[in-house]
Amino acid sequence: MRKMFAIAIVGIAAAAAAPAEAGVLSGSYQVTVSEGVTNGAGFNTASGNPFSGANTASASFLYTGLLNFLNNAPQAGVGGDLNSSFGFSTANISGYTGSGTVLYNGTQVANFGSLASFLSSSASAAGQLYGSFFTFNLGTFNAGDKLTITHDDGAAVFQNGTRIGNTVSGPTGQVTDTVTLTNTGPITLTYSRQNGTPSILSVAAVPEPATWALMILGMGAVGFAMRRRKNANTNVVVRFA
Incomplete structure (x- = not known):
């Protein structure tokens, strides 16, 4: 004995x-998304939601599944980066509410009035003509936990309302950031889709050694x-x- x-x-x-292996997060996550025209300027994810007022759209829903999204379909100009191609579907979204439309040069590129129209909407276009700002509520994590985030065009991590780590939060190519949490509390991830495909977001976690x-x-x-x-x-x- x-x-x-x-x-x-x-x-x-x-x-x-x-060191423990990172596992892609899977579960149910509250998601909010806003979309609007940027006219090539892009936006910084850590600065908060840049879209409000006329010619914008917003939605909120519960997503259930892996936080592992990818749309690498070829795209040129307006359109193509569809929310359905990114990985959202009627099967993994519940409690959807949304409203608003986005027009670019007189063409409607997004309509968040229903789940079906949200799925068929384009979230971004090449040249940063318009884009989308996402917020994912990831739940509570512990001090010492590590989040590994692979993304394009910007991501930022907040815990208890305070930004944690040095993620690339502005327009960029594909990068992988690792954030070590310094406190215990709820985590919010903000993510931007801009500049067309490929659109990438994958979030993995490594628990602290004591866990x-x-x-x-x-x-x-x-x-x-x-x-x-x-x-x-x-x-x-x-x-x-």
């Missing part, structure tokens, strides 16, 4: 010291209890009178 306990302690210490240690300790305790129960069942002595 002492030997098993010592082995478990060594295993926990090794697991706590070793992994507790998980392994719990699994070890369960295994020890099962082994003890098995031994108790096999050590039954039957006596005959």
Whole structure:
């Protein structure tokens, strides 16, 4: 028994010291999105939502699935970066509410009045003619957790309303940023889609080492209890009178 306990302690210490693999986040996330015309100027994701007033659209919904989006379909000029091609669908969106339309040079490129029209809307165009600002509520994370974000054209992480890390938050090509959280609390991710396809967003998380240690300790305790129960069942002595 002492030997098993010592082995478990060594295993926990090794697991706590070793880097854990990142896993793409999966679950249900509240999403808000706004869209408007930028006329080639682009926008900085960390500065907040740049779209309001006339010729803008906005929507809110619950997305359930992997935070792993990609639209790399060829695109030139206006149109092509459709929300449905990015990875949104009627199957993974619930509680949709939205309104507004976006016109570029007299052509309607977005209509958020219904889920169907949102899915068929174009979120961005080559040349940063118009774009979309997304907010994902990721839930609560712990101090020491790491978020790895692969994105194009800007992302920013906020915890308890304060920006964390140095993600690339303005127009850019594809980059991968790693943010180490310094506190425990709810996380908000802002992301921009601009300049057409490819459109990329993938969010993975690595729990802090202490979290992994507790998980392994719990699994070890369960295994020890099962082994003890098995031994108790096999050590039954039957006596005959």
